[in-house]
Amino acid sequence: MASSTLPPRRVADARWFAHYVLHNRLPMLIAVGAGIVGGIADAMQPFLIGVIVDHITRGLSMEQITADIGTLIVFSVITLVAFYGQRYFSGLVAYKTHHEMRNDIFENMLTLDQRFYNRFPTGDLIARLHGDLQYVWRMLAISVNRSGSALAGLAFTFVLLATIDLTLTVIVFIVLAVSTAFQMVAGLAITPLSEKVQDQQGVLAALVQDSASGIQTLKSFGRERDAAAAFHAQNVKLRKTWLYFKRRYEPVGMLPQAIAQTAAGVVVVVGGYQTLTGQMTLGNFTQFLLYLTFISKSLLEIGMIYQRTMQTRGALKRVTPLLQEAEIADAPDAVAMPHVRGDVEFRGVTYQVGDKTLLKDIHLKIPAGQTVGLVGATGCGKTTLVNLLARVMDVTSGEVRIDGVDVRRIRLDDLRRAVTYVPQNTFLFSRALHENIRMGKPNISDADVEAAVRISRLSNDLPQLPDGLNTLVGEKGVMLSGGQKQRVAIARALVRDPAILVLDDALSSVDTRTAADILGDLKHVLRSRTSLIIAHRVATVKDADWIVVMDEGRIVEQGTHAELVARGGLYAHMVERELLTDDPLPAEPTGD
Amino acid sequence: MTATIAAQGELKAKINDRRVAGLLWRFLRPYRGQVIAVFGLLLLISAMNLAMPYLIQVAIDGPIAEGDLNGLYLIGLAYVGLIVAIFVVRFVQLYWLHTIGQSALVNLRQTLYEHILRQDLAFFNRTPVGKIVSRISTDVEELSELVSTSFVMVVSNLITLAGIIVVMFLLNWRLALIGLAVIPVILWASLYFRGGVRHYSQLWYRALSDFQAYINEQFNGMLVVQLFNRQPVSREEYGEISRAIYNAVIGLRNAYTNYALILQGLTTIGLALLLWGGGQGVLAQWATLGMLVASIEYLRRSFEPILQLAEQFTQIQTAFSAAERIAQLLEEQPTITEPTHPVRVDDFTPTVRFEGVTFRYEDDEQPVIREITFAVEAGQRVAIVGATGAGKTSLVKLLARYFDVTAGRILVSGVDLRALSFADLRRFVSVVPQNPYIFNGTIADNLRLFDPSITEAQMRAACETACAQSFIDRLPGGYDYPLLPQGANLSEGQRQLLALARALIHSPQSILVLDEATSSIDTETEADIQRGLAQALHGRTSIIIAHRLSTIRDADRIIVMQHGRIVEDGTHETLLERDGLYAQLYHRQFAEV
Numbered sequence A: 001m002a003s004s005t006l007p008p009r010r011v012a013d014a015r016w017f018a019h020y021v022l023h024n025r026l027p028m029l030i031a032v033g034a035g036i037v038g039g040i041a042d043a044m045q046p047f048l049i050g051v052i053v054d055h056i057t058r059g060l061s062m063e064q065i066t067a068d069i070g071t072l073i074v075f076s077v078i079t080l081v082a083f084y085g086q087r088y089f090s091g092l093v094a095y096k097t098h099h100e101m102r103n104d105i106f107e108n109m110l111t112l113d114q115r116f117y118n119r120f121p122t123g124d125l126i127a128r129l130h131g132d133l134q135y136v137w138r139m140l141a142i143s144v145n146r147s148g149s150a151l152a153g154l155a156f157t158f159v160l161l162a163t164i165d166l167t168l169t170v171i172v173f174i175v176l177a178v179s180t181a182f183q184m185v186a187g188l189a190i191t192p193l194s195e196k197v198q199d200q201q202g203v204l205a206a207l208v209q210d211s212a213s214g215i216q217t218l219k220s221f222g223r224e225r226d227a228a229a230a231f232h233a234q235n236v237k238l239r240k241t242w243l244y245f246k247r248r249y250e251p252v253g254m255l256p257q258a259i260a261q262t263a264a265g266v267v268v269v270v271g272g273y274q275t276l277t278g279q280m281t282l283g284n285f286t287q288f289l290l291y292l293t294f295i296s297k298s299l300l301e302i303g304m305i306y307q308r309t310m311q312t313r314g315a316l317k318r319v320t321p322l323l324q325e326a327e328i329a330d331a332p333d334a335v336a337m338p339h340v341r342g343d344v345e346f347r348g349v350t351y352q353v354g355d356k357t358l359l360k361d362i363h364l365k366i367p368a369g370q371t372v373g374l375v376g377a378t379g380c381g382k383t384t385l386v387n388l389l390a391r392v393m394d395v396t397s398g399e400v401r402i403d404g405v406d407v408r409r410i411r412l413d414d415l416r417r418a419v420t421y422v423p424q425n426t427f428l429f430s431r432a433l434h435e436n437i438r439m440g441k442p443n444i445s446d447a448d449v450e451a452a453v454r455i456s457r458l459s460n461d462l463p464q465l466p467d468g469l470n471t472l473v474g475e476k477g478v479m480l481s482g483g484q485k486q487r488v489a490i491a492r493a494l495v496r497d498p499a500i501l502v503l504d505d506a507l508s509s510v511d512t513r514t515a516a517d518i519l520g521d522l523k524h525v526l527r528s529r530t531s532l533i534i535a536h537r538v539a540t541v542k543d544a545d546w547i548v549v550m551d552e553g554r555i556v557e558q559g560t561h562a563e564l565v566a567r568g569g570l571y572a573h574m575v576e577r578e579l580l581t582d583d584p585l586p587a588e589p590t591g592d
Numbered sequence B: 001m002t003a004t005i006a007a008q009g010e011l012k013a014k015i016n017d018r019r020v021a022g023l024l025w026r027f028l029r030p031y032r033g034q035v036i037a038v039f040g041l042l043l044l045i046s047a048m049n050l051a052m053p054y055l056i057q058v059a060i061d062g063p064i065a066e067g068d069l070n071g072l073y074l075i076g077l078a079y080v081g082l083i084v085a086i087f088v089v090r091f092v093q094l095y096w097l098h099t100i101g102q103s104a105l106v107n108l109r110q111t112l113y114e115h116i117l118r119q120d121l122a123f124f125n126r127t128p129v130g131k132i133v134s135r136i137s138t139d140v141e142e143l144s145e146l147v148s149t150s151f152v153m154v155v156s157n158l159i160t161l162a163g164i165i166v167v168m169f170l171l172n173w174r175l176a177l178i179g180l181a182v183i184p185v186i187l188w189a190s191l192y193f194r195g196g197v198r199h200y201s202q203l204w205y206r207a208l209s210d211f212q213a214y215i216n217e218q219f220n221g222m223l224v225v226q227l228f229n230r231q232p233v234s235r236e237e238y239g240e241i242s243r244a245i246y247n248a249v250i251g252l253r254n255a256y257t258n259y260a261l262i263l264q265g266l267t268t269i270g271l272a273l274l275l276w277g278g279g280q281g282v283l284a285q286w287a288t289l290g291m292l293v294a295s296i297e298y299l300r301r302s303f304e305p306i307l308q309l310a311e312q313f314t315q316i317q318t319a320f321s322a323a324e325r326i327a328q329l330l331e332e333q334p335t336i337t338e339p340t341h342p343v344r345v346d347d348f349t350p351t352v353r354f355e356g357v358t359f360r361y362e363d364d365e366q367p368v369i370r371e372i373t374f375a376v377e378a379g380q381r382v383a384i385v386g387a388t389g390a391g392k393t394s395l396v397k398l399l400a401r402y403f404d405v406t407a408g409r410i411l412v413s414g415v416d417l418r419a420l421s422f423a424d425l426r427r428f429v430s431v432v433p434q435n436p437y438i439f440n441g442t443i444a445d446n447l448r449l450f451d452p453s454i455t456e457a458q459m460r461a462a463c464e465t466a467c468a469q470s471f472i473d474r475l476p477g478g479y480d481y482p483l484l485p486q487g488a489n490l491s492e493g494q495r496q497l498l499a500l501a502r503a504l505i506h507s508p509q510s511i512l513v514l515d516e517a518t519s520s521i522d523t524e525t526e527a528d529i530q531r532g533l534a535q536a537l538h539g540r541t542s543i544i545i546a547h548r549l550s551t552i553r554d555a556d557r558i559i560v561m562q563h564g565r566i567v568e569d570g571t572h573e574t575l576l577e578r579d580g581l582y583a584q585l586y587h588r589q590f591a592e593v
Helices: A014-024 A025-058 A062-109 A114-119 A122-166 A166-213 A213-218 A224-276 A281-324 A380-388 A412-418 A433-438 A446-455 A481-495 A512-526 A561-567 A570-581 B003-012 B017-066 B070-120 B121-126 B129-171 B173-182 B183-220 B224-229 B233-283 B290-332 B392-398 B422-428 B441-446 B456-465 B470-472 B493-505 B523-537 B549-554 B572-578 B581-592
Strands: A342-352 A356-366 A373-374 A397-402 A417-420 A500-504 A530-534 A546-551 A554-559 B353-357 B370-374 B379-386 B407-413 B431-434 B511-515 B542-545 B557-562 B563-572
Touching: A014 A025, A014 A062, A014 A281, A025 A062, A025 A122, A025 A281, A025 B233, A025 B290, A025 B493, A062 A122, A062 A281, A062 B233, A114 B224, A114 B456, A122 A166, A122 A397, A122 B070, A122 B183, A166 B070, A166 B129, A213 A224, A213 B121, A213 B431, A224 B017, A224 B070, A281 A373, A281 B017, A281 B290, A342 A380, A356 A380, A356 A554, A373 A380, A380 A397, A380 A417, A380 A500, A380 A530, A380 B129, A397 A530, A412 A417, A417 A481, A417 B441, A433 A446, A433 A481, A446 A481, A446 A512, A481 A500, A500 A512, A512 B422, A530 B017, A546 A561, A546 A570, A546 B183, A554 A570, A561 A570, B003 B563, B017 B070, B017 B129, B017 B290, B070 B129, B070 B290, B121 B233, B121 B511, B129 B173, B129 B290, B173 B233, B173 B290, B183 B224, B183 B233, B224 B233, B233 B290, B370 B392, B370 B563, B379 B392, B392 B407, B392 B431, B392 B542, B422 B431, B431 B470, B431 B493, B441 B456, B441 B493, B456 B493, B493 B523, B511 B523, B557 B572, B557 B581, B572 B581
Parallel strands: A373 A530, A373 A546, A417 A500, A500 A530, B379 B542, B379 B557, B431 B511, B511 B542
Antiparallel strands: A342 A356, A342 A397, A546 A554, B353 B370, B353 B407, B557 B563
């Protein structure tokens, strides 16, 4: 649903909020209008009952009383219709506004880069998009629904009662308004206490999560009893925090009712005295009694609207970061590059995070169609280098070029179509296997999928999977072993037939024999495209056209396998070490 | 979507009321006397609340009608007294109830937690951690809501409603009959609309949980979404789920609006009937004005409890399904249990014997271990090698009694594992897994594993032996260095060293079973691991699933496994000489580079 036509605002403030609400202004106006009519009509009810009581006291005929009741019913019908419209349209405003916000925010989040996603834990992002945004409809539902009717009803009641007895009216209103204000303030003051309860609930949940995940360790050392004791300490603390909160919360919740009842007591005594002395009719007395409930209910609603507004303001502050502008986005003068040859060039590329330099002055030219292996110790900058090519992040200085064009000037869609990058950590969606391979590209034929499945040796495993390519892989692919997941990722990359293929340690969990088979087949595929292969094992890259050895953010050696071994440098050392220390046997998948 | 399917499954599960009642009774029983007292107080509060309109009636028909000012003040005083009394009693009642409720819930949570810890590994393999967490947090909180709010509301509303009906009849039975005529219709309407409300609120809950699951996945996989231009698909999927929430909540709104409309209409009809009938009554003198006003007040008060009862139904329904899930979890029984009369082991000797052991996982047809027999002498270091799926890890799992053998038996110190108490079993055998789990907290927390009696000296000694001390010293704060979830701020090698030290602390005499790491380890820690292992294993009985050449060379004995059987058994030299599977595997490695 495309809801917004204005340029998006980047701060979830009152204006941002107003933009969405005003988008639904028609139903809002109807709701508030209906509320005003309904509020007044509803406020008529106690008045009419009082009139009837007076008519009965004066012994008027049953015809008159029946007519009075007729009037009562007419007003009730008006109230009914008005309230129906009020509820209907206020709900529409509240839920539609929330819906539109939710959609626009996600739309923006689809464009945000990894810098953003690394800064916020996933749980926190969910809490913001799901939890914090809920305040919007909670607030709108009640304020659009009740503000019109509560204010109109109160004003009407005040005028009506003031004409009967000004002093009593003022007393009643003051008592009730003060109690409402008290509840509002106290309610907000208590919020931090309820947050403490939630925090403690979180501590408990984390403990359970932790011990269930590490159960094997706990059992292996027989630590269950002490774990239970640790849990008990937090468990008891939760009770303490909860009770502390409730013992302050309950009186705050109960006091306004007690005050309202006190106001009723005042009315009984004062009003009773005036009725007794003939200053007030019995009907008026009844009206006062009946209006008490009405007034305190309306005041309570206004108090609630105030509270919700405050809460929403706080919650929206937490939504603001989700609206930020993507740092990695299409430049205004972005060029379309539907077809890419595949020349890659790094020109004086430096990348820094804070004061840490991860890549320093990298120069590397890869002609189209070449296969380049990237090796080096953990943390030497291999992954950073390919991240810059796929624009997962942008260079600090220097340039990365594809076919001579700076990647920052290529349309992002085109860039990502040209470069298929299989990151180190395989991510699978909880959908069918073939959907994880196609990734929503409908123009990939079944034959292409089959070919990719064959090359990635996924075909070996298909017979063991319950539904072959239709198997649901489960959350994050839990149904599959680490090696299977990596091979799905490779198949996913192959079907896209990219000009430039980047594999970041994409075979690490695949057993050596299968990995060798895959690499053998890949050779044919790679002949026609540029590819960068990052690997920990020399065996994976030794057949590449060109091997680049990195160390601490720099290129320290490059050449063919034979050249580098002959040179006796870092690469040659790696080869030796692999001979001595690498697995003599195929690795065992962790899921065994 | 899998989340939807799971949610549907949970919705369809019919609530077994007896089971839920049994659960509640089990945890509230210790407080039954107090519970009864609390409900006594509730009764008192309702009665006092009901007395208030009655006082007004007395005031109108008595002092006001008769012009008795003192009488009026007396009634006023009684009125204010009632307000104070209600306030005090209600606070006491809530205070008491919350204390009972929370104590019961503390017990429930503790029981659940300990129950979960007692389950065997098979349970943890088939139950996602998220599910366990939500049983003990979300579901227990639902029950907390039920015990602390819903029960009180329902009971006090029922009492109030019943009280109003009784008082109205006592006041004037004819007025009562007229006024209360709409109540059955209101009750019927509440029940009728409850269905729609429940339907949509379930749809809504389901949509919300789908939504959370979906954004969780998308946020985690955003890099892949963007790299593969999957945004259009994600947008469409998200739109669908977002739309489902909207539709459900709009449906819910409609159901509520209709219900509120009917309710409001009916209450007005009730009032109109009462006024009309009451007017006639006063004129015909079978009712007084005070009675009429009091009846109006009572009737208006009776609508509130009905409305609240209707609202509570949904809440109670949710709480009951939570209770049902908790009860189900509590019914789970581990298949691996401690013997009732464990064999006492007075002089433990670290020996292991597998006698014709065969093992098959529950659902599998093929055994992964087939009739394995071998013995490990005290002090021996045995390396087990073999290809993926040869059964090495399963062998370890059997030795730790995470699973029980299908046939044959395993003896430790000459005693069948199944005859040992759990305490002895853990004392005799400890496993350091390939990917050691790192708990939330500090390095020290991970070494102590909830045992506060472990001193820093003990930790230091173990870390020295395991060669973990040097990297710990380099961390800011040393033992108090806070670890990220899954130990993400340690390298894989460091995590292994930590796990090794942990084993040395908690199982100083045990037979050590190690599953070595396979993947790339930084050169620095690699040397540490070699040394640490050598020191830790010195003079100990150990069984190592070996991946490193050095481990294999240093072993007293190498067992080669294939397809769940032992195919070769000997030293490195004898096996090479034999030129069998081991020699073949060994040479292939060198040919590869």
